[in-house]
Amino acid sequence: MHTKGNSCCCSFEDYKLTTEWLLNQTSHRPKIAVICGSGLGLLADGATNKQTFRYQDIPNFPVSTGAWSGHEGCLVFGTIEDTSCVFMQGHFHLYEGYSLCQVTFPVRIFKLMGVESLLVTNASGGICPDFKVGDIMIIKDHINLPGFAGQHPLCGPNDERFGIRFPCMSDAYSKDLRRLALDVGSELGCSDFMREGVFCMVSGPNFETIAEARMLLILGCDSVGMSTVPEVTVAKHCGLRVLGLSLITNMVSLDYSREEKVNHEEVLQTSKMRAEVLQKLVTALICRYQQQSINTH
Numbered sequence: 001m002h003t004k005g006n007s008c009c010c011s012f013e014d015y016k017l018t019t020e021w022l023l024n025q026t027s028h029r030p031k032i033a034v035i036c037g038s039g040l041g042l043l044a045d046g047a048t049n050k051q052t053f054r055y056q057d058i059p060n061f062p063v064s065t066g067a068w069s070g071h072e073g074c075l076v077f078g079t080i081e082d083t084s085c086v087f088m089q090g091h092f093h094l095y096e097g098y099s100l101c102q103v104t105f106p107v108r109i110f111k112l113m114g115v116e117s118l119l120v121t122n123a124s125g126g127i128c129p130d131f132k133v134g135d136i137m138i139i140k141d142h143i144n145l146p147g148f149a150g151q152h153p154l155c156g157p158n159d160e161r162f163g164i165r166f167p168c169m170s171d172a173y174s175k176d177l178r179r180l181a182l183d184v185g186s187e188l189g190c191s192d193f194m195r196e197g198v199f200c201m202v203s204g205p206n207f208e209t210i211a212e213a214r215m216l217l218i219l220g221c222d223s224v225g226m227s228t229v230p231e232v233t234v235a236k237h238c239g240l241r242v243l244g245l246s247l248i249t250n251m252v253s254l255d256y257s258r259e260e261k262v263n264h265e266e267v268l269q270t271s272k273m274r275a276e277v278l279q280k281l282v283t284a285l286i287c288r289y290q291q292q293s294i295n296t297h
C-alpha cells in the first residue's frame with residue numbers, strides 16, 4: 001500500500017484482497033463494526049464465539065507502530081445475541097505517521113464485508129464547561145480541522161464503487177442510532193453522565209494550548225480528540241450508518257491560572273474507570289439494534 005501526497009493510493013483490488021482473505025478465514029459475517037478508542041479494547045468482552053486476528057497477519061492491514069499497549073492491534077470477530085460484530089482493538093492515528101488512507105483502510109474492509117453500521121468510540125478532552133470527566137458524549141456532529149488544511153481521507157481520485165465525489169456530511173451521525181444510544185443509556189441508569197455534543201478532531205500528538213482550546217470553544221466544539229473523524233467520513237461516504245461515543249477523559253484547560261496539566265496517563269486512567277460501563281452500553285446497544293432491525297424490516 002503506497003500513498004501519493006495526501007491522497008489514497010490503495011486500489012479497489014487491495015481492499016478486495018483483504019476482504020476476501022478475512023471472509024475465507026472466518027464464518028462471521030458482521031453487521032456492526034466497533035472501533036475501540038484508547039484504553040477501550042475490552043468493549044469486545046461482551047461478545048461470544050470470538051475469533052481474533054492480529055493486524056500484522058492480515059494482508060494489507062496497517063501494522064502497529066508499537067505505540068499501543070496490552071492486547072491492542074487485533075481484529076476480533078464475535079457475536080452479541082444473534083448479531084455478528086467485528087471489533088478493532090487499537091486504531092490508527094495521523095500522529096503515529098499513518099496516512100489517512102491507512103487510518104481509514106479498515107472501514108472500507110468492513111463495508112465490503114457487509115457491515116451496515118459503524119460504532120466509533122474514542123477518548124477526548126472536554127471543552128463544554130458543563131461536562132465532567134467520565135461523561136460519555138454521543139457525537140452529534142464534528143469539525144474536521146485537519147480536513148480544513150487538506151488532510152482529508154477522500155482527497156484524490158474518487159472510487160464510485162465506494163461512494164460519490166461530493167458526499168453530504170450534514171447527517172454523518174445517524175439520528176436513529178443517537179436516539180437508541182440515549183434510550184439504552186437511560187435504561188442502564190447512565191443518563192446522569194450521558195451528553196450529546198460536537199466533536200473536533202485535531203491531528204495531535206500534543207494536547208491543546210490554552211489559546212487553541214479557547215478557539216475551539218468559540219467554534220462550538222464540546223470535546224476534542226485525535227481520531228474518529230477520518231473513519232466517520234469514509235464510513236458516511238460508503239453508506240454506513242454511524243454512531244460515535246466519545247468518553248470525556250479529561251477537561252481541556254481554558255484558563256491560564258489552571259494548575260493541572262493533561263497527560264496521556266490520565267486519559268488511559270479515565271478510560272479504564274469507564275470501560276466496563278461503556279462495554280455494557282455497547283453490548284446493550286447492539287442487542288437493541290438487532291431487535292429494532294427485526295421490527296423495522
Ligand SMILES: O=P(O)(O)O[C@@H]1C[C@H](O)[C@@H](CO)O1
Nearest residue numbers: 037038122123226227264267
Ligand atoms: O481514543 P483515541 O485513540 O482517539 O484517544 C485519544 C487520542 C490519543 O490517542 C490519546 C491521547 O491521550 O487519546
